[in-house]
Amino acid sequence: MKYRNRIIPILLVILGSCIDPLDVNIDREVNVLIVEGAITTQPGPHFVKLTRSAKYGSIFDGYVRPIAGANVAIRDSEGKVVLLREVADSPGVYATSADFKAVVGKSYTLLISTLQGLEYTSLPEKVIQAPQSLALSVEYKKTQVTEKEFRSGLDVLATFDDNPEAQNYYMWKNNGTYKIKTYPEDYIGRNSEGDPVPQPKDCCEFCWLEEINGDPTIRLLSDNNVNGNRVTDVAAFIEDDAVRFYEKYLIRIEQHTLTREAYQFFNLLKEQLSINGDIFDPPPATLRGNMINLTNPDENVIGYFRVSDVVIDSLYLTKEMMAEPRPLRRINNDCRVYKNATTIKPSYW
Template sequence: MKKQFWLVMLIFCGCIDPYVVEVPAGPQYLTVEGLITTQNGPHQIRLTRGDTYGSIFEGLIRPVRSATVIIRDDLGEVTFLEENLDNRGSYLTPVNFRAEVGRSYTLQIQLIEGEVYTSLPEKVLPTPPIKKLSYQSVTVPVEGELNPASGVQLIVDIDDPAEEDNFYFWRNGPATYVLETRPDLYFTPPPGRAPAPKDCCFICYQTEVTGNQSIFIAQDDNFNGLSTQIPVAFIPDNGRRFVDTYRVDLRQINVSREAYRFLRLVKQQSEISGSVFDPPPANIRGNMISLDNPDEVVLGYFMAGGEVKERIYINGAQLDFRQPQAIIPDDCRVVEGSKLNPPADWNP
């Protein structure tokens, strides 16, 4: 009887069909991300569409390909952008293109299907110079961990002009650092897995674009016409970046009041922690509109602003706190983005 009972149970348990989630197709919003500044190009405009998802997580963000993208200024001059075939959906200005202070710029897009979109005009405002760029170590306690998370915070000193309202936006440019590895600890891959130390190479130079984990912005309501210090970037310590020397370019951009408002709302949404005091999540409308359907929701923002850059070298030995060095038991040249020789303008 027991054998018959278990046989019946196995028959019933073996006939369970998989449950497939059926998600109705939702709106696929066009998203526009772009920034032009007074620095030389190429400047990038990124076009994507969001997608719905269900049982199979595919195509959540899809590039918009083969669009016609132009930038027009208030004098009627038109600049055509070319799509980057190695990164579809990204459209680049010519290398010698740069915005001019006082000019207004409009982004215009025609998709391959024929839909036409335009931005509202964005006026380019001058950017005060960076008086000083410095750095300091920052540690962040991690619950349940003895070793805190850490990184380096960049700080700018600026003399804010009194005669105008300024809306600051900071971004990290490309970074390069000394990468140290241990080829003497290399092991052959399985199944052999035996010591096989390599003769070269211990030290390389790695280039990366880290961006910022948060949006760093400020308006001069509280320091208009004054000298001030502002934290403008945070670079996480991953056990590699600050073993020796780290170099990064900081971009300081003066954006419009409307662009600042957009960035502030995006920052609030990105820092939602799940508290009852958090603002409700929502689609944040930018300055892009459809000329075919004014009611269509278009996400993102086309920005234009004056820009200044400042380069800084960070000496890892001078930091108050560093993460334990991450050991890479291999030739440093096999690490993606690394080169044996430093950049031509490397000058710590």
């Protein structure tokens, strides 16, 4: 449920309100540990990423530094400890073994000890069981941006039966696979003078693209006002960007359970991301998580060590589901220039 809405567009037009960039000088800089990690009931490896905050400013001004060489471990409520290994080529990213998965009902604690000897621990987080009844459906959505321009795509709706016995909190993650067609034979390159000249390529016209969080919006739900009901909510919005729907789009929706504290953290994060100059904007808030410095409990650590039970469902999205599909964009290049593109057809396709 969204209570806040943009008041501004309307004022913008009738009253000449406007949003302009503002030059600000930020002299202060604090150094905060950032912990981004989650373990789920799905097979591993699961990752924990450790970084330090940087100065707020231009993209070159501050660099978010990874924290390499730390000892990272996870302890469960039965006292069993597993160590995480720093991933080669990814400093600051620590992974569990591939066979590690969280178990519903158990609690887990993240333990971190940095090279400088600082020790951090998370509060214990319990894995809450997810409802098994996840079903996906779609709804075409079109929003007029201006008189001529519009945004359109498919709302992927998750329907499930909420557990009436408990307060439940959910988060949806999405990833997708889709096939694209390009025209490498029509590629226009540049000669030594920098003038455009046709430079046909031999390969490749068909690729499969994998995208993680195609819809980057943080999707959360609290069962506060819908406890025990069959609930339907938007789990992802896959925009028709004139590329995705050449053939079909395979959407995989993961429904994660959250503890109340995790929900609050991600909700505040979402709220901070949604600050857009609306007159109803809340003031900026200090993000905290469930991580504590053992020697200095007042030190603020941002980030949440999250544990979730996960249920996954997938669905093919097609052009036919849309009332007004966009004409496909013609891409005159090798399809492999796209990130995460492969010419190997996935087994399930």
